[in-house]
Amino acid sequence: MTKRRNCIKPELMEALQMLKFMLKKQRLNFTDTWETPVAEMRDDHEDMGVLEDILGAQDMELDKVLETLDEEE
Numbered sequence: 001m002t003k004r005r006n007c008i009k010p011e012l013m014e015a016l017q018m019l020k021f022m023l024k025k026q027r028l029n030f031t032d033t034w035e036t037p038v039a040e041m042r043d044d045h046e047d048m049g050v051l052e053d054i055l056g057a058q059d060m061e062l063d064k065v066l067e068t069l070d071e072e073e
């Protein structure tokens with residue numbers, strides 16, 4: 001074994017092996033629980049979200065908003 005493998009504690013190794021076995025036997029399906037509630041589908045009003053909040057609350061010009069977003073990246 002390499003030194004890297006020796007750094008893993010036996011309890012962690014056992015837990016990882018059990019997790020690996022469980023994942024191999026059960027195919028992961030991340031979309032099983034995806035469901036859109038009916039109330040959300042019937043929502044008629046449009047929400048602009050964050051951009052509307054930025055433009056409305058701070059009364060910024062579009063250039064300032066783009067500069068702010070560029071700085072965050």
